[in-house]
Amino acid sequence: MRAGSAAKRLLVGRPLDSGRLGETLLPKRVALPIFCSDPLSSVAYATEEILLILALGGLAVLHLTWYAAVGIVILLLVVVASYRQTCYAYPGGGGAYVVSAENLGRTAALTAASALLIDYVMTVAVSVVSGVAAITSAVPSLDGHAVALSVFFVAVLAWLNLRGVRESGRWFAMPTYAFIAVIHLMFAVAAVRMATGSTIRAESADLPVHAVSTYSGIALVLLALRAFASGCTALTGVEAVSNGVPAFAKPKSRNAAMTLAIMGALSVTMFFGITVLAMVYEVHVAEDPTELGLAPGTPMSTALAQIGRATFGDWHILFYVLQAVTAGVLVLAANTAFNGFPMLASVLGRDRYAPRQLFHRGDRLVHSNGIVLLALAAIVLIVAFDAELTRLIQLYILGVFVSFTLSQAGMVKHWRRELAKPAGAGTRGGRAGGVDRRGIHRRLAINAFGAFLTAVVLVIVLVTKFTHGAWIVVIAMPVLFAGMKGVRRHYDAVSAEVAVGPHERPRALAENHVLVLVASVNAPSLRALSYAKTLRPTSLTAVTVAEDPADAEVLRATWVARGIDVPLRVLSSPYRSIVQPILRHVREAPERKGDAVISVVIPEYVVGHWWEQPLHNQSALRLKTRLLFMKNVVVIDVPYRLASARELAAERAEAERAEAARAAQDADEQS
Amino acid sequence: MRAGSAAKRLLVGRPLDSGRLGETLLPKRVALPIFCSDPLSSVAYATEEILLILALGGLAVLHLTWYAAVGIVILLLVVVASYRQTCYAYPGGGGAYVVSAENLGRTAALTAASALLIDYVMTVAVSVVSGVAAITSAVPSLDGHAVALSVFFVAVLAWLNLRGVRESGRWFAMPTYAFIAVIHLMFAVAAVRMATGSTIRAESADLPVHAVSTYSGIALVLLALRAFASGCTALTGVEAVSNGVPAFAKPKSRNAAMTLAIMGALSVTMFFGITVLAMVYEVHVAEDPTELGLAPGTPMSTALAQIGRATFGDWHILFYVLQAVTAGVLVLAANTAFNGFPMLASVLGRDRYAPRQLFHRGDRLVHSNGIVLLALAAIVLIVAFDAELTRLIQLYILGVFVSFTLSQAGMVKHWRRELAKPAGAGTRGGRAGGVDRRGIHRRLAINAFGAFLTAVVLVIVLVTKFTHGAWIVVIAMPVLFAGMKGVRRHYDAVSAEVAVGPHERPRALAENHVLVLVASVNAPSLRALSYAKTLRPTSLTAVTVAEDPADAEVLRATWVARGIDVPLRVLSSPYRSIVQPILRHVREAPERKGDAVISVVIPEYVVGHWWEQPLHNQSALRLKTRLLFMKNVVVIDVPYRLASARELAAERAEAERAEAARAAQDADEQS
Secondary structure, X not given: OHHHHHHHHHHHOOOOOHHHHHHHOEOHHHHHHHHHHHHHHOHHHHHHHHHHHHHHHOHHHHHHHHHHHHHHHHHHHHHHHHHHHHHHHOOOOOOHHHHHHHHOOHHHHHHHHHHHHHHHHHHHHHHHHHHHHHHHHHOHHHHHHHHHHHHHHHHHHHHHHHOOHHHHHHHHHHHHHHHHHHHHHHHHHHHHHHHOOOOOOOOOOOOOOOOOOOOOOHHHHHHHHHHHHHHXXXXXXXXXXXXXXXXXXXXXHHHHHHHHHHHHHHHHHHHHHHHHHHHHOOOOOOOOHHHHOOOOOOOOOOHHHHHHHHHHOOOOHHHHHHHHHHHHHHHHHHHHHHHHHHHHHHHHHHOOOOOHHHOOOOOOOOOHHHHHHHHHHHHHHHHHOOOOHHHHHOOOHXXXXXXXXXXXXXXXXXXXXXXXXXXXXXXXXXXXXXXXXXXXXXXHHHHHHHHHHHHHHHHHHHHHHHHHOHHHHHXXXXXXXXXXXXXHHHHHHHHHHHOOOOOOOOOOOOEEEEEEEOOOOOHHXXXXXXXXXXXXXXXEEEEEEEOOHHHHHHHHHHHHHHOOOOOEEEEEOOOOOOHHHHHHHHHOOOOOOOOEEEEXXXXXXXXXXXXXXXXXXXXXXXXXXXXXXXXXEEEEEEXXXXXXXXXXXXXXXXXXXXXXXXXXXXXXXXX | OHHHHHHHHHHHOOOOOHHHHHHHOEOHHHHHHHXXXXXXXXXXXXXXXXXXXXXXXXHHHHHHHHHHHHHHHHHHHHHHHHHHHHHHHOOOOOOHHHHHHHHOOHHHHHHHHHHHHHHHHHHHHHHHHHHHHHHHHHOHHHHHHHHHHHHHHHHHHHHHHHOOHHHHHHHHHHHHHHHHHHHHHHHHHHHHHHHXXXXXXXXXXXXXXXXXXXXXXXXXXXXXXXXXXXXXXXXOOOHHHHHOHHHEXXXXXXXXXXXXXXXXXXXXXXHHHHHHHHHHHOOOXXXXXXXXXXXXXXXXXXXHHHHXXXXXXXXXXXXXXXXXXXXXXXXXXXXXXXXXXXXXXXXXXXXXXXXXXXXXXXXXXXXXXXXXXXXXXXXXXXXXXXXXXXXXXXXXXXHHHHHHHHHHHHHHHHHHHHHHOOXXXXXXXXXXXXXXXXXXXXXXXXXXXXXXXXHHHHXXXXXXXXXXXXXXXXXXXXXXXXXXXXXXXXXXXXXXXXXXXXXXXXOOOOEEEEEEEOOOOOHHXXXXXXXXXXXXXXXXXXXXXXXXXXXXXXXXXXXXXXOOXXXXXXXEOOOOOOHHHHHHHHHHOOOOOOOEEEEEEEEEEEOOOHHHHHHOOHHHHHHHHXXXXXXXXXXXXXXXXXXXXXXXXXXXXXXXXXXXXXXXXHHHHHO
16 A cells, blocks of 8 residues: 555645646647647548548549538538537536536436547547557557557556646647647648649559449448548547636636637648648558558558658658657547546536546546546457557447537527526626627527537438447447436435434434454454443453364463453354354344344454555455444444554655645745 | 355355264275376376477487386385375375474475475466367367366366365266276277287377487486486376375275375376387377477377377277366366365465465365465466466476475484384374384385485486476475465564553543544434444544535534534545545544544445445545554444345345255254
8 A cells, every 4th residue: 555655646746725726727728739639630530531431432432532521621610610609608618418418408418428428438549549550650660569559548648637637738738739730831841842843642642442342323422421421530529628618717718619719720721631632642541451452461551641751751750740740649639538538427426327436536636536437448449449440430420429419409408598588687607698689599590500410410420330330339328328327316216215304313322232353362352342341332242253162262261361351252163264153143143133233343453565464354354244234233443553554654644744744835835 | 245145155055064074084986086186197198298308319219218117107106105104194184294394394394385385286287288188189179279278177176176075076086087997998909909910000100200409428318317307297196195184084094095005006007008008109299390390380199199099090989088088087187286275275374374364264164265376376377388288397396396305304204203202102193003113114214215216306307307497486486485484474473563461451441532424414324323322432523524515514504403412523625535634634633642542433335236336435445444544543334234235134144044944954864
C-alpha cells in the first residue's frame, strides 16, 4: 500500500481544492484543442473511408466521392449550427443525455446515454488506432506493432487525464494547432506547385482499382450512401463543445458557440481540401492490397500520408512533420472522450443509473473511476479488433447519429416549450434570456432541420453499415440501456426497502452478547478482550477453535493460570476448518433472539507491507463475510498494529502534513 | 457468492468428518497406483531421454545405452532398499523434510523442502507434458495443441484432488494397472514374434543419426554420464511411498515397504525391457528432426510409441491402447505430487515456514490451498516452456537427488542414534522396535550406501545438466529457502511483538467515543445508531460527509424534524472524497488519547448477489482499511441485510441442514 500511495501521488500529482475549480475554466484558445481535437482530427481519415468504400465499385465510381464530400460538408454545417443553439440554451452543459432527459424523458435519455458511452469508447479506439496508422505509414518497420502501440497510447492518455483537465489542456493545445498549420501549409504548397505548372500524382495513382463487383442502379446508390455514411466520421465529436460549456471562460455560452463555429470552419476547409487533393492526385486505396494488384501483405500508406508524400516529396522533412502531427492530434483526439466519458458517467451515477462511486470525484477533481473504465474498454476493443481501423469504424458512426438525432429533437421540444411560455418571460439561462420570439422561431427551425437531417443519416448509416459491424452496436446499446435501468431499479428497491416510518428513532437494544475470538494469549487478544469489556455487554465469552486439540489444551491451561476473568469456550473442529465451527456456534446461539444482538470481536493483525498480508487474517476475512449475513450479528474489528503498520501510518501522516503545508504555501502564492 | 458456494459443493462434494479419516486408509492394491504411478510411469520416457543424449554422439556411441541402463537399474534397487528402511523407521511418514528436520537440523530440512516443492511442481509438469506427447504420437493432428491439452489435464487433476484422496484412488487405480499390463503384454508379443523368427525394426531404424560433434576421451565419458543422469528420471517419485506411510492400511510400515518392493520390481522390469526393445529394434530419436535427416518440423513419435508400433503393427488396436494407457498413467502420475505437495505445504505451514492457511484443511480433508497453488505453478511452467518435454526434464532431476541424498544421510544419523541408545531400549515406532542391533547395523549400511550413491549421482547431475537448464533450479532453491526462512522470521518476530507479560489481564478502557457514519435517515443508519447506543459509550456522535452541501442540509433538517437525540456532525469535503474527511476527523479527534478509544460504526448493506456488490459499500471498504491503521481506533460493522441477502442466508442455512441430515444418514448406514 505504501508504494501504491506514493506512486499515485507521483502519477496524479497533489489533490486540488474544490474551491480552486474556478481556475480550471478554459479560454477559447485552450478549449478548442481540448474539445475539438476529435472532429478536427477526423479529417485525417474521413476522406480515406469514402475512397475505401467506392473502391469496391472500381475506378468508374470514384467520382462519386465529390457527392459524398459535398453531402458531408452540408451536414457538418447544419450540425454545427444546431449545436450552437444548444450552447446558448444549456449554459450548464447540454450533452445529449441532459437535453434528452429534460425534453424527451427517461427512455430517450438512457438511449442517448447508451449511444454516448459506446461512442466515447469508439472515439478512443478509432482515434488512437488511426494515429498509430499515421505512424506506421511513415515508419513501415513498426507495422507489426500496431496493437501494442495503440494500447500504449491509451494508457498514456489515461495517465495524463488522471492528472487533471487543466494541465492536459496546456499539453494538448500544441499538436492540434500544429496539425491545423501543417495541413494548411500542405494546401499552400500544393496550390503553389500546381499553379506553377507541376503535375502532382499520388504513389498509388497508377495502381489499378479492381472492382469487387459491378454496381449499378439501386446497388450503386447504396454504395454511394455507404461511402457517405463512412465519411460521416468527420462529424464525430461535435457534441463535445456543447457538453463542455461550463468549462469555458465567461461568457460561457458565447465562447462555446464561437469555438464551435471556428471548429466548423476549420473542419470543412480541411476535409474538403484533403478530398480535393486526393481526387486531383488520384489517390487509390483498398482494404486489401491485392485489390490494387499488389502482393498480399504489402504495407499501404494512409490516403493522407500519400497526399503528404506527393506534396512534400518522399523523404522531405515536412512529410514526417505531417505524419507526426497527424498522429499527435489523433491520439489526443481520444482526449475528448476522456473529458466526456467520466462526466457522463458521473451524471449517470448521480441519477443512480450507474454505481454511485462513479459520482465521487477523486483527488484531482476528475472522475478517476470513469477514466480507468474508459481506457480499459478501449483497450479491449483495440485488442479484439487487432487495431484494424476499417473494422472498428463500422461500429463508430451509428451511436453518434443516435445521440445527434435525440439531442436535436430534444432541442426542438425545448424551443417549443419556450414559445408556449407567456411572452416576456425569460428563457432559461445565458444570452437566450434576451432573444425575442422571432429568434426562438429561427433557433427552432435550425434544430428541427438538424434533427430531420441527422435522423435521415441515422437511417442511412443503419441500413448501409448494419451487416458490416454496426449490428454489434445495435445489440450493445439495448444491453447498456437495460443495465442502467437495472442499476436504477436496484437502487430504488433498496431505497424503498430501507425507508423508515416517520416516528422511528434509534434506541438501545436490550441485550448485547459479545464473543471474542482468541487463538492464544497475546497482546491482540488481550486488547480485544479489554475493548469487549469496555462495551459493558450482557454476556462476554472468549471463543477458540480447537484445530489442534493439544494447542487448545495449552490455551485453556494458560487461561486458568493467568486468572483471566472471561469464560473460555473451546469449539471442536471436526472438519478442521476455523470458519465453520464459529459460524455454527453463532448460528445456534440462543442469545441471538428478539431485541438482542451478538457482537463478534475479531482481533486483527494490521501489517504495513503488502507481502505480510497473506500471512495474517485470512480466516478472519472469510469469517467476516459470512457473519455479516447472519441476523442480529455485528462484527467488531479490534486492530493490533504491528511495528510495520505503525511505521507506515507514521509515514502516511508525515506525507499528509507535508502535503497540507505545500497546499497552504501554494494558496499563499496565488492570493 | 451463492453461485460460488454451490459450485464448490458440486465440484468438491460434501465435507468429510475428521473422525472418518480412518476410512480413507489405503490397502496396498489402491496405494500402489496412488503413490507409484510417478516412478512406474517414468519408464515411459526414461529410455528415450538416454537415447536423445547419446544421439548427440552419433550412431557409434548408442551402445553406451546399455551401461547407462544398468547403472540406473542398480541405482533404482539401492534407492528402493534405502527407502524401505525409512518406511519402518518413520511410520508417521518419512518424507525428506521430516527425516532431515529430525536428524540433520533446520537448514538441511529447508533445503530438502525447497528441493521437494520444486520437484512436485516438475512432476506435474513433466508427467502431464509427457502424457500429452503419448497422445500426439498416436494422433499427430493434435500436435499443435500440446500446451492447451497439458493445461487442461492439470486442471482436471486439481479438480479430482479437491474431491479427496480416496475417490481419487479408485479412479486412479485402473490406468496404472492397465499400463503395467499392456507393457508386459508388449514384451510377451515381442518375445513370441522374435522367438518365431520375426525381425522387428523400429520405423526410425534406417534413419541416419548425425552426430552433433565427435566425442572421445573425457567428453565421451561426460556424454555417457549425461545420458545416465537423464535416465535417472526413472527414479523420480520413489520417496512418495515413504512419505505416505500413515495413509496405508495396517500394518502401515510393512505394507508400505512391500508396496515399495513391488514398485521397484515392476520399474526395473519395465525400464529394462523397454530399453532392450529400443536397442533391438534400433529406435533412433533426436531433439531436432533434421539430425535424423528429416525435414524441419516433421512430427516425431516417442521412443515407446515407436516400440509399440513396431511390436503391435502400425494400425493395430493394441498400439492405440498402449498410447492411451501410457497417456493415462502419465497424467495420473502427476497425482503423486497432488498428494505430496499439499501435505508438505501443510507441514511447512504448521512449522510456520509457509503461510498458516496452508496448514488448515479444507472441507474435503485435503489441503485445498496447496492443491490450487501446485496446479497454478505447473501451468506456469508448462506455458513458459511451451510444453517441451526435453527442456522441462533438465529442471527435474537435480531436486530429486538433493532430497534423496539428504533423506538417506538423515537416515544414517537416525540409525547411529539408535545404536547409541543403551541396548534393549526400544527404537522409535513400528516393527523397528523389535529389530536387534545387527539389524540396525544392516539398515545403517543400506542407508549409508544409498546416501553415498545418490550424492555421487547428485554431483553427476549437477555437472552434466547445469548449463542445460538445471541452473534455474540452482537459483530457485535458495530463493525458496530464503522465502521460507523469511516467513518463519516474520512469524517469530510477530510472536515476540505480541507477547505479553505474565500479569497482564484484560481490563475495560476508560473511555469509548463512538462515531456513527450516516448518509441519510434510513433503516441501516437507525440500526447502527441503536447498536451504538447499546454500547453505552462515553460520547456518541453521528457523522456525515457533505459531498453535496444541499444533501447535507436536507439530512440535517430531517435529523432535527425527527428529533433524533444523537448530535449530527457534518464534515465538509473540499476534495469531494468520502474517505479523506472522515480520516481527518478521526485523526484530529482530541478524544483519541491515553486509555480512550474511538469506535467507528459503519452501517453496511449486505447483498445476496455478486453483481450487487459494486453498487454498495465501496467507500466503506476503503475507509475501513485506512481506519485500521490508526491508533486507538476500532471499526464496527453493523450489517443491514437486504432482501437478497436474507434469501441467500436462508438458502445457505437450508443447504447446511440438508448436508447435516445427509451426513447423519451416511454415518447410520455405515455403522
